[in-house]
Amino acid sequence: MSTAAKPLLSASELALERGGRQLFSGLTLAVAPGQLVQVEGANGAGKTSLLRILAGLSRYGFEGRVTRSAPLLFLGHHPAVKGLLTARENLRWHPAGEGSHDDVAIDAALASVGLYGYEDVPAHSLSAGQHRRVNLARLYLSPSPLWLLDEPFTAIDRDGVAALQALFVAHAERGGAVLFTSHQPLAVSYRVDSVLLRPEHIA
Amino acid sequence: MSTAAKPLLSASELALERGGRQLFSGLTLAVAPGQLVQVEGANGAGKTSLLRILAGLSRYGFEGRVTRSAPLLFLGHHPAVKGLLTARENLRWHPAGEGSHDDVAIDAALASVGLYGYEDVPAHSLSAGQHRRVNLARLYLSPSPLWLLDEPFTAIDRDGVAALQALFVAHAERGGAVLFTSHQPLAVSYRVDSVLLRPEHIA
Amino acid sequence: MWSFFHKLGSPPWLYRIAGVLLRWLLPVSLLALGTGLIWGLLFTAPDFRQGNSYRIIYIHVPAAVVALAGYYVMALAGAVSLIWKMKVADIAMKATAPVGAALTFIALVTGSIWGKPTWGTWWVWDARITSMLILLFLYLGVIALYEAYDNKAAAGRACAVLSLVGTVNIPIIYKSVDWWYSLHQPASIKFTGESTIDPTMLYPLLLSIIAFYGVFTCALLGNMRAEILARETRTGWVRRLAGGEV
Amino acid sequence: MYFDSFKAMLVMDGHGAYVWAAYGLTLLVLSLVLAAPGRRRRRLLRELRGELRRQARHGTKEAAYASGS
Amino acid sequence: MSAAPGALAFVGRLLRRQLTLALRRPVAVLNPLLFFAMVVALFPLGLGPAPDRLAAFAPGILWIIALLANLLSAEMLFRSDFEDGSLEQLLLSPQPLYLSVLAYVLAHWLLTGVLLAAIAPLFAVMLNLPVAALPALVGSLLLGTGVLSFVGSIGASLTVGLRRGGMLIALLVLPFYMPVLIFGAGAVEGALAGLPVAPYLAILGALFSFAAALGPFAIGAGLRISIDA
């Protein structure tokens, strides 16, 4: 399945050592349209490090090659939400500079992540989960086919997680792809590929 | 069950309004030794606000009375872990100033949260989950019978969550009590009381 | 007596009584201000040394005097609000700061304008002038601190702590500035000293000092009313007020 | 009246500009200080009235919140 | 996707964002001014109030304060964006980094340099600087703080990733601040002495164009390095 279409992202023979420990080596992967890929592994296994390499944020200190053939959307551990700006302004003036900046679209995206009525609230007075939801609203605005998401379900309540997972499936079905890390299994009726980072497998 | 022993913490008729919305009102609860209490509610329901009131960090702007009759341990959204200090130093010089400050005990606690071998690593080069685990190690060091934990499972992997839940049960069985927030149900064979914050229930 | 304090803690009562007071005090103060200023400006003889520019005294001195007194009002209110946790005191403190800052500003600007024809310069680093500048900073500090807090209950307490620390420090500041001045520069400008004021100049001056106190009190009461409303938006009486008032 | 003419009053032996500027500025600042609380009070009441009206129409807490209360 | 019109609109949005962030707390905008005012008040206290002495030192004092205000605010320029992940997003953006960086520097200049230049005459008069020297002061501050903003941003971009890099930026950028200080204070002193000011301003202008042309590349490179550290 993953080899059918031209991959949006591929990496070959990735190897990374951090703090004197080999996190992974010989890691080869490709993400094709329609794929959901879950990166799994214990705390400290190297999931975040891998995502940052794939996104192009880490450009030195690892071995291997990464080929990105489509625009990507990266959401990291830090939500890139400014406390002083309102939810709407955060999206309108987002430094990633892709996606829609039209207020109607933004309000619709905020409503989709359950922030209807909070458009004009400064983000610093949102709860932890609402704060992260502002960031997740970008998933409804971005035109990028490939999503790289680092623990997108953090601090999100049960309904929110279900809605997000449905969104992943919908995105994959319309030809996008999602590579994400999470410690909990997806509860969807769609094939989820998995990349397991395991210390034993490396040593 | 909750009325058997003298409660470690009790609150009566709590009411809180934030940003023009009534989060809860008439909330009365008591936490007795041996109890596990899970505070549940959607994002923005007021769980964090409630815990900060119970801990005594918020002292104005709410109605009702809180009585704390035992020393408590509070772990909030922010882990209070200094990136520049090693894992061991973080615990040894912890600003909460309770619990053991003996290196042997600290190393044992770090081992219990899966950080064996990371004692001397500066916290800023730990992964997100490891970072939070340093904070959780305080659960093994503190003498406080009452724990107030805000989303303790955030960023922790599956094995880590299971170990933590076992620790909660052990703590309750030896006469402690845990009041915590979490979006996922506990998988333990011990009675878990629940406080549900629901917007409908308030309006 | 006790019921008076109890009433002081009741915002609607305070709002109403401040309104009644204002209705009387405002016209009286404005009348006094007008009389004092026109008297001083047009009906007194010029000073034999400074000529007509001395007429600035009728705004400069009242502004300076009331601005200084205002700080003590504010600090006292802050102390009361911190120690006895009285809401009124908190509101009064918040309401004083902008008025005091405005009067300090007036004293500085008029003094500065007066300095140009008299000393030939807009500004000198004289002890009293410098301490007036510091007073402006103290007022601005309270205003800025208050504005910077989102949680207004916390803002009130923070400002109370600040102004309490301020009261302890004010004497030290003034003493040190005085000392600094006498250290560096022999007294080149003296406001007080020999210039014994002629009664024909004194009466309008006294009148306008009283008028400035009146204006200060009016602005204070007005600010308190607005502040009470802002803090009590969620309560029934304000909602009824909003519904009723056209 | 000390001055002989209106012109003399304006000029004040060359000090007129200073004196009038000082008085003008003072009156300006004082009137601002006196007017500000009333304006703020009326604005607060107006906003509250708008909110009450909206609330009466929608009858929900959500609507009141969305209106930026 | 990085077509020119889209890119310019993006720069406009970034600029709006930066200015809004600053203006949302009026205190934040007033900061450099307050800082200016306070330090101007400190100098007579520390040095003594003799008017002629103060006037002689006014150009240097004003310029040094402008420089410190600039330095201190440059340190903050990218920090919060780094800490909350906004900087990663900026670097992943399909928009040209040169222009985005320009928006940051421009916002910084508007909020410190331009504001300081606008308010400086007031403080200059308080330090007894003759009115004749004011145009040179304002002109040199306007141009000079532009250069300072670019240089300071380069320092900020290189140090933002360092935990507790603290005032390391001061060490990095102060040597580059010095020429600006020399020509800036020189222009005002020249005006005081009745000399022509144009040559000084021309040099500052040249420095400014140079900084504007090359600075953003250095800043962009610095940010990429910092994000990876």
Added chain:
Amino acid sequence: MSAAPGALAFVGRLLRRQLTLALRRPVAVLNPLLFFAMVVALFPLGLGPAPDRLAAFAPGILWIIALLANLLSAEMLFRSDFEDGSLEQLLLSPQPLYLSVLAYVLAHWLLTGVLLAAIAPLFAVMLNLPVAALPALVGSLLLGTGVLSFVGSIGASLTVGLRRGGMLIALLVLPFYMPVLIFGAGAVEGALAGLPVAPYLAILGALFSFAAALGPFAIGAGLRISIDA
């Protein structure tokens, strides 16, 4: 639980923590010194290098720099602890807050004031200050920066909870810094003029005792307010 021996041990641990945090990045400790060095280097550039002029201004200049260095580092005193939740933990601690706060201020004083006082003679000599005035300089800096640390910490505690309070702290504390500046610079100038220095130092000492006795209460109150904001 808040028994005296335990409390003192806790203060010791907090002090160790603060000092370690600072020392872990040597840059952080050197910062105030670098700042000092840079500004000392800038002043002759801005003011012109005539030696006698410099000597006359050296006390004021050195004191103003000490004051700015103190202010800038005070701003950071509680910020990172606030942001990462350490401050909450400190306030929930069963230990007496008065003593914990004292540990913070003491660490700050050691890392800025004491260090500056130790290094100041070097810069004083660079500014042509006569050697006879050095004891007064060091003594007044030692005592005076102690007061500054307490006052600065009060400002820091009141502003730490503010998002983007920026340098609001400068506005709040500078009026209180002024007496210290006047007496501190006065001591050195007195020594230059051959006057006795003891009265100045006695006043600074009195201010210091006063600040040490009451300051921690204000700081504690400020922190409790900030955590709740």
